[in-house]
Amino acid sequence: MRITVFFTFLVSLTSLAQRSDFNHTDFKKADSIAEYHKGASLKNLPVLTHNLTSRLTTDVEKFRAIYTWISSNIENDYSSYLKISHKRKRLVNDRQAFLDWNKSITPKVFDRLLNERKTACTGYAYLVKEMATLAGFKCNIIDGYGRTPTLLLDEDSIPNHSWNSIVINNKWYVCDATWSAGQTILEDGNSRFESDYFDGYFLAEPELFAKNHYPTLKEEIQQKDAESFKAFIVGPVVYKEAFHEPIIPVFPAAMHSQITKGGSVTFKLKVPIDFNGEINLFINKGGIQKSTNAHTSRNKDEIRLTQTFEKKGLYDVHISAESNLIATYVIKVK
Template sequence: MKIELILIFLISALSFGQRTDFKEVNFKKADSIALVYKGESLENLPILSHKLTKDLKLDVEKFRAIYTWICTNIENDYNSYLRTSKKRKKLSNDRESLLSWNKEYLPKVFRKLVKERKTACTGYAFLLQELARLSNLNCSIIDGFGRTATLNLNEDSIPNHSWNAIELNNKWYLCDPTWSAGRILLEENGPRFERDYFDGYFLADPQLFIKNHYPIDQRWTLISNPPTFKKYIEGPVVYKEAFKPCIIPLMPEKMNLIAVKNQTINFSVKHVGDNKSNSIKLLIDRGSGNNSIFPTTTSNKQVTTIEHTFTKTGIHDVHIVIDDAFIATYVVHVKKK
């Protein structure tokens, strides 16, 4: 109980940050060190942590080297994810049994991680926490709900994902090493991991991170007014490409919208930092192919409003595409009246 109270105090007392806090920091040295030690053994974590951080001065550089090394050396084990998901679902109504199973299962996860260099999200988060801790960095594992175009959630869903929070310069930052490491391709012969490091989930903006990461403990959203879980699962699908330039979909708040013929709907996005968009379009699919539309847009400081009038009835899948990157998807049901 004492430890929990201390943690509550720490979370509430500290401020929260985002990647732009370190825009003056060049991560080339940290990334090059991670590359030098590619394939290094996991048998001795203190030695690995020391090698990755000994030549770096800033804590954020040390964390970057550890993060990059994990994301470029560990394979995502989709079959392990399916097995753990099945077990957690089975125990979802028995909290004590679930916590007990989690505690017993973690050593097995780590043994497989050390031996085969593959793991599910829990293993990624655990390894990041441990290597950071060995370099005197305060890193926490966050459990919750991840949401993508292929991960459908409802109000009865159980937690399906884990990620991390890291304390740097008395601020907390969010990151997701699992989703940074690459992608799972579901092929005819079974799932296959494709390694493809993605930088957008490193010290991500909390306002954007909450679009596809919902923690069990809402304090770890790191935002002052987090949405309810219901609002979270009702929101638009937000793609990882939104994270690299940091473009936050603002409105509408719900993915499924109802409109009448000839009604205009405004979609708005927020650009964080210095990024500016050269091209904004809507890709609309009515079931018979995609139709690219360059809509009317207006900008007010960091917020861009995208207007479109729906002149045809039916179901419209509306994809917001900025500089050829898919940012978010809405579904608009257009009725006659």
């Protein structure tokens, strides 16, 4: 009996380990080693991997040095991403043709990675897997869907992203070296990559990770469980700053909600037990943004913000933590 994508997704989510396993681990040495080898050649991966890991004693520090080096030294190649995306769309209904093309383009992608240190997400995931394997880890590449504030999906979207899962201390973790590397800035039809290492996607909290990553099985690249995928694409916009603590938007499950005038919406967030930061709610109507008088309550690891909407209209609702944007919802008041 075929295992559905939805079942696999749920099993993988519940079986993944938490970043909090390493809350007391000091990564300064691993990060300094990665910095020391900044700009090193990729032509000899075994040597580079040895240089990054040989002076470290714990597995998590070794992987941290590899991951930090990759995310700090590889440039996200947006032009390659666009070419690959366009080709995927053209071949979406011809799986064999897609696999043949993907096999033919792979050497070119990796040649540019090795020679120019530029690649799309597939190259990042490949490099993480190769170097982690050389260091003795079990590491997989996961293909699927990535959803960002500027890249929203619909039910006809095709897989557009790749990341990794890795075993550390007999537990599976997830990470996304592409999104840790920085951001692509689009200006006047041109793109430029801005390197800015972000720690939040390193062994990310799996429940939060699932808010903007949806895996699909390689052998079923054109099939996806309709119900779970729809729930994924209609969820709230989640910003990378949510991964700092982490803070997980739990409810409403969908980004768009509709209520009647005078009604209220309760926004629920899951936070670490020891989180003591300030959570704020802002609403934007017609381009004018203001803070709200939302009623806030907390019970252990859950924060609730209840906001009443007295006037009709369309509202963008932004949730922030310590001045960092966490999530966005849209409320239509009739």
